Amino acid sequence: MATAMPTLRRNWLVTMRAYQWTYFVGTLATGILTVGLAYLAYHSIGGGRAGGGFAAAAGTADYLGYVTVGAAASMFTVRMVLWVAKAQITEQREGTLESQVLAPARRLPYLVGVGLQSLTTTVVEVVVMLAFAVMIGVRLPAPDPVTLLAAFVAASVAVFGISVPLSAIMITAGEAHITQNTLFVAMGLLCGFTFPPAYLPDPLRWLGEALPVTSALRALRAATLDHAPLSAAAPDLLLCLALGLAYLIVGLRLLGPAERVAIQRGGSA
Amino acid sequence: MIVTRELRKTYPAKRTLFRRSGGTETRAVDGLSLSIPPGAVTGLLGLNGAGKTTTIKIIATLLHPTTGTITVDGLDVVRDARAVRRRINLIAGGERMVYARLTGRENLWYFGQLYDVPRATLRARIDELLELVGLPDAADTLVERYSRGMRQRLSIARGLINQPAYLLLDEPTLGLDAPIARDLRAVVARLAQEGVGVLLTSHYLAEVEELCGHVYVIDRGRLVAEGSPTALTAGTRLPHTVELTLAEAAPAVSVAVGALGAEVETGLDAEGRPTYVLRSPDDLAGELATAVVRAGGAIVRLEVNPPTLEDAILAMAAPAPVS
CATH class of the missing domain: 3.30.70.260 (ACT domain)
Incomplete structure (x- = not known):
């Protein structure tokens, strides 16, 4: 934590000076738009009812609740990936990667510090988005608090874990936009943020299962929409944690060589 | 003592996504053996592309050598990188290496945390370093409002935040005004007197002549001469x-x-x-x-x-x- 907390503080100082309110508006607007559009489609096109096929595929007939949880998870995922995965390439662009690597501090607590910033920001943003959802008439059932907490922790590990190898890819490739947007598109299609993955062909469904966000979403929905006890959500929680930790370990092993590639590319004389 | 033995660094030919560029690999450092003792300033000279920066980055643990060994007080820079990083620091001229949206004081505080400087001493050390580099009045100004010279001075303070046993200086006075450069030279000389081992590369050779007791001259990654500045000059039999x-x-x-x-x-x-x-x-x-x-x-x-x-x-x- 000796590195994590100073990094959290540094990031807050930089963020508040660089972006102020615009930093929060972008992600929040995406979440609100997702829920708002789902609400309009549900009432204007669906006549206030989801088809039977949806209930069978999603495990719930509550379409708006399903999308609201998905939108909250999406906000959290995008925020975490954008900050944790881009932390090192941002250092590189700002000319501070070498001074960062030169210090004896380990990468994991440094990235945890960046992740904590995403986490605190997302909590506030999700509360605002949920308030909007309630305001437009989405009914959110009381969640099982223990399952919700466990799902939140597992989802945090999962998204953090997947961000670390992505960070290595970004600094190796020397670019962020193609890498991050490819992941966002893949996750949007495969993980079930706004529609059940059961609608997908089997190969894509299995591909989605390789991303820990998919099982994290199932656990979050079980906690919030189904009021499921911890034991019922445990298989998804364990899968999510195992995948997240696997990505994290691979990412941490890739990060050192990736940093050297980035520094080497910076100058070879 | 920093010791490099038969140090080699080869950069592979550049590749695009689908094919090699057709170029050949580049040997940036080729069999370099150096010794940088504590308590002295050692120079590393050569023309552009001689391999000075690559050598310094390898010693600083930022790059791995292709072959050869480097030890810092007996610690291997590849195997014991974290322990080596506690003993060294690098100041590179003309590079930012500090955060533009933090103040000078916040930058030093953050790097102090990364180097695990005890909180009890960090505040006093920050004030001391800001004074040393002539930035006490700009301590609470955002670095993005600093001039280039001020950023470089802050970068020097950053390089001293962990009180390194060895300091690697890669063109440290690049872009500095003459009085500040002179002050920096005085600081480097004082650090060496206090026992810090310094490796210096600089295009300002008068600076090297003033500070360095021993100089290595490299060309295309190879050692071509070494000795005191006086001996090197005399050895060339130039008129x-x-x-x-x-x-x-x-x-x-x-x-x-x-x-x-x-x-x-x-x-x-x-x-x-x-x-x-x-x-x-x-x-x-x-x-x-x-x-x-x-x-x-x-x-x-x-x-x-x-x-x-x-x-x-x-x-x-x-x-x-x-x-």
Whole structure:
């Protein structure tokens, strides 16, 4: 934590000076738009009812609740990936990667510090988005608090874990936009943020299962929409944690060589 | 002591996504063996592309060598990188290495945390370093509002935040105003006196001559010479230049000057007075003055220009192959 907390503080100082309110508006607007559009489609096109096929595929007939949880998870995922995965390439662009690597501090607590910033920001943003959802008439059932907490922790590990190898890819490739947007598109299609993955062909469904966000979403929905006890959500929680930790370990092993590639590319004389 | 043995670094040919660029691999460092003792400033010189920055980055643990070993007080820079990082720091000129949207004080605080400097001493050390680099009044100003020189000074303070046992300086005075550069040289000399081992690369060779007791000269990654700046300059046998102006022409003087055996150019200055320029591997100023006076000449001006370290480096660097 000796590195994590100073990094959290540094990031807050930089963020508040660089972006102020615009930093929060972008992600929040995406979440609100997702829920708002789902609400309009549900009432204007669906006549206030989801088809039977949806209930069978999603495990719930509550379409708006399903999308609201998905939108909250999406906000959290995008925020975490954008900050944790881009932390090192941002250092590189700002000319501070070498001074960062030169210090004896380990990468994991440094990235945890960046992740904590995403986490605190997302909590506030999700509360605002949920308030909007309630305001437009989405009914959110009381969640099982223990399952919700466990799902939140597992989802945090999962998204953090997947961000670390992505960070290595970004600094190796020397670019962020193609890498991050490819992941966002893949996750949007495969993980079930706004529609059940059961609608997908089997190969894509299995591909989605390789991303820990998919099982994290199932656990979050079980906690919030189904009021499921911890034991019922445990298989998804364990899968999510195992995948997240696997990505994290691979990412941490890739990060050192990736940093050297980035520094080497910076100058070879 | 920092010791490198048979250090080599090869950069592979560049690749695009689908194919190699067709270029060949580049050998940036080629069998370099150096020793950087504590308590002294050691110079590393060479022309652009000689491999100085790559060498420094390898010693700083930022890059891995292709082959060869580097130890810092017995610690291997690849295997024991984290322990080595606690003992060293790097200051590179012309690079930012500090956060633009933090103040100078916040930058030093953050890096102090990364180096695990105890909180009890960090505040005092930050104040001391800000004073040292002349930034106490700008301590709470955002770095994005600093001039280039101020950023460089902050980068120097960052490089000293962990009180390194070894300091790697890669063009540290690049972009600094002359008084600040002079102050930095004084700081480097003082650090060396206090026991810090310093490795310095600089294009300002007067700086190297002033600070370094021992200098390594490299060319295309290979060591071509080493020694004190004086010994290196003397070793090249480059000519000393002596410029002489007489009050009036005297044939006996021309004969006496010619007898010294040096390469001689004669001419007239703006006021029509005879001038002689002598080039010789030895300093002929004393012999020349004696010979001129004995021949009845009246000396108006006598200027001696010994070869500089810069002349020596240029002479040692073989011309690059034409490709």
